[in-house]
Amino acid sequence: MSSTGEGVWAAPGRLNLIGEHTDYNDGFVMPFALPHTTVATVSRRDDGVLRLTSTDMDGGPVELRVDDLAPGGPGGWTDYPAGVVWALRDAGHRVGGADIHYESTVPTGAGLSSSAAIEVVTALALNDLYELGLERWRMARLCQRAENVYVGAPTGIMDQTASACCTEGHALYLDTRDLSQRQVPFDLAAHGLELLVVDTRVKHAHSDGEYGKRRAGCEAGAAALGVTALRDVPYDSLEEALGRLEDPEVRSLVRHIVTENHRVERVIAHLEAGEVRAIGPVLTEGHASLRDDFRVSCRELDLVVDTALSAGALGARMTGGGFGGSAIVLTETSASPLVAKSVEEAFAAASLEQPRVFTAVPSAGARRLS
Structure with missing residues (x-):
């Protein structure tokens, strides 16, 4: 893979202005995107291998076969992008292997959705490279499923939607029941x-x-x-x-x-x-x-x-x-x-x-x- 791969994508962490723990109760939330992002350099592979590397995480490359991905993985940071690939394929989307290298400025463990950032940047890159044609809200739904089912964390839909859909200078008013949204100047x-x-x-x-x-x-x-x-x-x-x-x-x-x-x-x-x-x-x-x-x-x-x-x-x-x-x-x-x-x-x-x-x-x- 070249230093730039086939492309480079970014997805931000988020800050929630108001509306905490309401998202898994079909309620209202109001997040906005931070300037801190997870950046992914991505290339497709034709051998069915998902190769994940990160500047910020310990350990060398992790290689997984996309056909073998299933919930209950080994744990650790690679479960988040692997879960996205699994969720895309489980939903019937034709996604093959990929080389993905991550770099992030989103603080981990700080409640700023570092997990959503890595999920969304993975989904966006694969959506573009494999020409899946998915809308932003649908990508967010699949990323949530990856975190709920593959990773095993019962999070709501807010974090992934914020990372995928927020716009500069606005907070996102999101109804988590029907995913209707409105950008509110902030x-x-x-x-x-x-x-x-x-x-x-x-x-x-x-x-x-x-x-x-x-x-x-x-x-x-x-x-x-x-x-x-x-x-x-x-x-x-x-x-x-x-x-x-x-x-x-x-x-x-x-x-x-x-x-x-x-x-x-x-x-x-x-x-x-x-x-x-x-x-x-x-x-x-x-x-x-x-x-x-x-x-x-x-x-x-x-x-x-x-x-x-x-x-x-x-x-x-x-x-x-x-x-x-x-x-x-x-x-x-x-x-x-x-x-x-x-x-x-x-x-x-x-x-x-x-x-x-x-x-x-x-x-x-x-x-x-x-």
């Missing part, structure tokens, strides 16, 4: 604002069981309430619905999902009215719900939120699946350095590893580079 700089990402450097894994427990609890709540998914519980009828649930843990999960869907709608209303600062308190409400009702926060994430708010931030919350990863902080641009410094000092005082802090800029979705 230009913070024009309002003198910044959105900081604080990577706590605490690693988490969605497939470690806790994510699955939350999902099962949500499904139990929907079944007890007689609805297809918790998205079907109206916000105005929440208290009545909660009164019908006997299990206090299920009740808490239901409360979070229903109120979180409502928060997504409130954020959209504020953004479309040009009231960007007004989303700050809604973000903070979301964190309290994730911390208290969904119980997926942790000491480090709570420290970021509490410290940032004390330093003058307009709003803050954890983002991603939880149990570590990253938090986001909405702040005036002029106050951003002080907020970031305060968080770093709080971590030092708590004898925690220094967090990584950077500014999130809504960026382009997956694309071919050459």
Whole structure:
């Protein structure tokens, strides 16, 4: 394979502005793409071999036969691209072997969807090279199936759709039931604002069981309430619905999902009215719900939120699946350095590893580079 292969593709990580754990409940989410990407250099092979290499991962090349791919693989990072090839072929698409080399700037384990980035860039490259003609939303669906079935992580559809479909300067309002989407302008700089990402450097894994427990609890709540998914519980009828649930843990999960869907709608209303600062308190409400009702926060994430708010931030919350990863902080641009410094000092005082802090800029979705 030449240094450029037959082509080079990129897919971004994503940051979720609001709408956490709602995606596998047929609810609403609002992610945007980060400038951080996974880049794949790809060439087709005619011998049925999938050869995977990465600049960022330990170990040499991994070679797999596409005819032998099946769920329950060896584990590790190669399960994600291998799962995409399996999902494409399992859906009837004529995909053969390939040489794929990956390089990534998406932080792993930070709740910024490094897994979705490698899945989507793989699907996009193979879609182009093998002329499959798949729409972006359909590629996202197949990538989700790869992660659910091949990798064994029960994630929703948000991450893959965000990586595949987001556009620069916008947040993506996505209805995860029918995959209808709307690009909502999200230009913070024009309002003198910044959105900081604080990577706590605490690693988490969605497939470690806790994510699955939350999902099962949500499904139990929907079944007890007689609805297809918790998205079907109206916000105005929440208290009545909660009164019908006997299990206090299920009740808490239901409360979070229903109120979180409502928060997504409130954020959209504020953004479309040009009231960007007004989303700050809604973000903070979301964190309290994730911390208290969904119980997926942790000491480090709570420290970021509490410290940032004390330093003058307009709003803050954890983002991603939880149990570590990253938090986001909405702040005036002029106050951003002080907020970031305060968080770093709080971590030092708590004898925690220094967090990584950077500014999130809504960026382009997956694309071919050459």
